[in-house]
Amino acid sequence: MPIPVPDNISPLDNLLPDEPLLMMGAGPVPIPERVAAANSIVINHLGDTMADVIEQVKAMSRYVFQTESRHILGVAGPGSAAMEMAVVNLVAPGDRVLSICNGFFSSRLAEMAERAAGEVMRLDVPAKESASPDAIATALAEHRPRVLTIVQGETSNTIFNRHLAKIARLARERDCLVIVDAVCTLSTMPLEMDKWGVDAVITGGQKGLSSIPGVSLVAFSDRAWKAISNRGDQLRHWCLDARLADQFWYRKSYHYTAPVSGILAMHEALRLICHETLPARFERHLRCSVALQAGIEAMGLTLYAPPQARLNSVVGIDIPPGVDARELLRYMSRRYRVEISGSFGPPIIRIGQMGEQSRAHNLFRTVHALGSASKALGAEVDLPAGVAALEKSLEAFEFGDD
Numbered sequence: 001m002p003i004p005v006p007d008n009i010s011p012l013d014n015l016l017p018d019e020p021l022l023m024m025g026a027g028p029v030p031i032p033e034r035v036a037a038a039n040s041i042v043i044n045h046l047g048d049t050m051a052d053v054i055e056q057v058k059a060m061s062r063y064v065f066q067t068e069s070r071h072i073l074g075v076a077g078p079g080s081a082a083m084e085m086a087v088v089n090l091v092a093p094g095d096r097v098l099s100i101c102n103g104f105f106s107s108r109l110a111e112m113a114e115r116a117a118g119e120v121m122r123l124d125v126p127a128k129e130s131a132s133p134d135a136i137a138t139a140l141a142e143h144r145p146r147v148l149t150i151v152q153g154e155t156s157n158t159i160f161n162r163h164l165a166k167i168a169r170l171a172r173e174r175d176c177l178v179i180v181d182a183v184c185t186l187s188t189m190p191l192e193m194d195k196w197g198v199d200a201v202i203t204g205g206q207k208g209l210s211s212i213p214g215v216s217l218v219a220f221s222d223r224a225w226k227a228i229s230n231r232g233d234q235l236r237h238w239c240l241d242a243r244l245a246d247q248f249w250y251r252k253s254y255h256y257t258a259p260v261s262g263i264l265a266m267h268e269a270l271r272l273i274c275h276e277t278l279p280a281r282f283e284r285h286l287r288c289s290v291a292l293q294a295g296i297e298a299m300g301l302t303l304y305a306p307p308q309a310r311l312n313s314v315v316g317i318d319i320p321p322g323v324d325a326r327e328l329l330r331y332m333s334r335r336y337r338v339e340i341s342g343s344f345g346p347p348i349i350r351i352g353q354m355g356e357q358s359r360a361h362n363l364f365r366t367v368h369a370l371g372s373a374s375k376a377l378g379a380e381v382d383l384p385a386g387v388a389a390l391e392k393s394l395e396a397f398e399f400g401d402d
């Protein structure tokens with residue numbers, strides 16, 4: 001045997017920390033017990049039980065996406081695979097595409113459209129601003145795109161495109177298909193696919209939905225599906241071909257072996273959302289994120305995004321003066337077992353408020369870890385003031401318990 005068995009391989013238990021880390025970064029996020037349990041099960045991907053599971057996943061997704069669409073597909077892959085599925089099925093070679101770019105992830109949509117041989121015009125949104133409907137109206141008139149891509153929440157720099165409904169309407173008036181990346185926002189804040197006239201909504205598992213990474217969802221409108229059905233050319237992608245995926249998701253037939261465990265986990269994540277209901281879930285996210293922001297500011301740190309363009313699902317914080325961001329994150333992780341994220345663009349650190357992250361006890365632990373670690377590394381922060389502001393802000397919302 002020319003290749004020997006590797007030595008020094010440790011069991012997983014030796015690699016993982018004794019105490020699990022609290023995942024408060026920009027994803028993956030903590031998962032509920034039931035999601036974890038479902039993820040440990042393997043069943044027949046084409047059996048009757050799986051068929052029942054798929055029917056329920058689609059029914060619950062229609063609620064979560066707020067759509068009556070009969071074209072909701074699961075993808076074995078990251079949020080990016082769902083992005084690519086939306087893009088490659090809706091952008092045929094030579095199609096004009098208008099990509100609204102706020103940062104890293106929205107630019108990824110533009111890159112995918114270019115790779116799909118679309119004729120892409122990028123509209124770069126100025127830093128710290130939401131995409132402007134006026135600027136987009138002008139670009140729509142000039143470029144006359146067949147497809148527009150946009151992100152609801154730009155996770156990388158914590159910018160929120162708050163005029164999404166209006167932007168979708170402007171595009172629709174010009175007969176332009178709208179692709180929305182809602183990976184970090186779906187189920188954390190309103191997104192009404194049908195009412196707003198969105199043609200493709202993308203989400204991943206490991207952020208807003210609080211499921212596992214690796215299984216994602218994409219919902220297509222009837223208008224989008226018509227465009228997909230009428231396409232004359234053959235897609236270069238086989239796994240991401242929506243018409244082939246339809247075989248599994250709507251015809252109980254085989255496309256590829258579905259990630260059964262991940263779909264069972266997704267089922268449980270969606271069921272917990274339906275149980276909580278969207279209005280209660282949106283309120284919980286808003287209350288927690290606003291309180292976290294109040295705590296951070298009271299501590300003496302600065303939020304990156306101005307209030308009018310600030311995303312609540314991921315909170316961006318300027319790096320405390322005099323502190324090395326990587327050292328800060330390492331310190332928080334080692335000393336307090338709290339993980340937050342560094343930058344994917346501007347020099348900030350980021351705390352997620354998606355799904356299970358938006359729980360009062362997680363906020364206190366995170367604010368404490370951030371404040372205490374910043375102080376230890378030489379920043380001037382008032383940790384007691386931060387904790388007090390967090391407490392006060394949480395109390396000011398009188399509804400719900402957590």
Ligand SMILES: *Cc1c(COP(=O)(O)O)cnc(C)c1O
Nearest residue numbers: 078079080105153155183184204
């Ligand atoms: C995380 C994220 C993605 C990419 O998801 P992956 O699962 O990492 O592929 C895309 N868009 C947004 C807005 C995200 O937050």
